[in-house]
Amino acid sequence: MAKLNVKPTRMELLNLKRRVKSAVRGHKLLKDKQDGLMKTFMEIIQEAKGTRREIEASLGGAFKNFMQASSMMMPEMLESALLYPSAKVDLSVTTRNVMSCVVPYFKLEQEGDILNYGYLQTSGELDMALSAFQEVFPLMIKLAEIEKQAERLAAELETTRRRVNALEHKLIPDLKETVKFIQMKLAETERSTVVSVMRVKAMIEAQAAA
Amino acid sequence: MKYSIAIVGNKEAILGFKALGLKAFNANSAEEATKVLYELKSEEIINEKTGESKPAYAIIFITEDLAMEISKDDYKKLSAAALPAIIPVPGPKGTTGYGIRRIGKMVEQAVGSDIFK
Numbered sequence: 001m002a003k004l005n006v007k008p009t010r011m012e013l014l015n016l017k018r019r020v021k022s023a024v025r026g027h028k029l030l031k032d033k034q035d036g037l038m039k040t041f042m043e044i045i046q047e048a049k050g051t052r053r054e055i056e057a058s059l060g061g062a063f064k065n066f067m068q069a070s071s072m073m074m075p076e077m078l079e080s081a082l083l084y085p086s087a088k089v090d091l092s093v094t095t096r097n098v099m100s101c102v103v104p105y106f107k108l109e110q111e112g113d114i115l116n117y118g119y120l121q122t123s124g125e126l127d128m129a130l131s132a133f134q135e136v137f138p139l140m141i142k143l144a145e146i147e148k149q150a151e152r153l154a155a156e157l158e159t160t161r162r163r164v165n166a167l168e169h170k171l172i173p174d175l176k177e178t179v180k181f182i183q184m185k186l187a188e189t190e191r192s193t194v195v196s197v198m199r200v201k202a203m204i205e206a207q208a209a210a
Numbered sequence: 211m212k213y214s215i216a217i218v219g220n221k222e223a224i225l226g227f228k229a230l231g232l233k234a235f236n237a238n239s240a241e242e243a244t245k246v247l248y249e250l251k252s253e254e255i256i257n258e259k260t261g262e263s264k265p266a267y268a269i270i271f272i273t274e275d276l277a278m279e280i281s282k283d284d285y286k287k288l289s290a291a292a293l294p295a296i297i298p299v300p301g302p303k304g305t306t307g308y309g310i311r312r313i314g315k316m317v318e319q320a321v322g323s324d325i326f327k
Contacts, residue, residue, distance in 0.1 A: 087231035148295035
């Protein structure tokens with residue numbers, strides 16, 4: 001712990017005492033924020049893990065279907081069938097404030113038909129593969145929402161954690177040590193003044209006696 | 211306010227999603243994907259009434275095999291803002307475990323160590 005480079009005066013002492021007070025209060029507030037964020041983060045991260053596992057399982061299946069479908073069709077046919085989709089997806093985003101960290105919520109709006117091609121040159125497997133994708137899709141949006149929230153909270157938690165630690169382990173101890181140093185120094189000066197006054201008094205008394 | 215959704219990946223991975231109405235972008239290497247991501251991120255829609263601009267894409271899905279090759283610096287820059295959300299999804303080759311590792315990394319960033327290991 002290093003004391004700060006200040007002159008040991010009464011004014012500095014008062015200033016420092018005020019700073020200690022506000023640092024301690026800030027530390028408490030940040031700590032509360034950290035706890036609040038951590039609580040939300042833990043809930044979200046558990047959910048994210050579950051959703052991620054689900055996606056990995058179901059999306060793998062959907063891709064497998066799609067691969068099978070595409071292997072049964074000529075590549076040009078497949079591409080032209082999917083060239084101009086009539087389905088449209090829109091996303092509306094709302095945000096929520098968690099401990100001054102803004103996190104997004106997504107809401108999916110789908111319209112149009114995904115099976116937008118002639119049936120003559122396409123295989124039935126393609127229909128099935130696309131509806132499998134369609135089924136997984138809302139889950140993917142959910143995953144995006146949760147993971148983005150987790151990402152935002154993680155970043156916010158990191159900065160908050162650093163601030164809390166900096167206050168707790170660096171700034172507050174430094175300030176307290178400096179306050180103590182100034183108090184000692186002031187007490188020392190006071191004692192030294194008292195002693196010199198006593199000596200002067202003794203000298204005057206000795207002169208008067210002589 | 212309406213946002214679009216994009217997917218970045220190689221051809222076979224994105225074709226199916228294109229039919230769902232997502233904007234599909236082809237990328238075969240990490241460099242290409244990074245370039246596409248920067249372009250998508252900077253694309254903005256300007257609201258005619260208020261004159262405000264907002265990102266055009268709210269979610270950008272990217273296949274895991276590309277996502278894991280993107281450099282850390284680029285990734286940090288890309289994911290810094292509230293939108294878009296860049297989310298890796300398993301590609302046609304199946305999962306690489308990158309998604310779960312990414313969650314582990316978030317826990318590490320937030321808590322200081324990965325407590326779910």
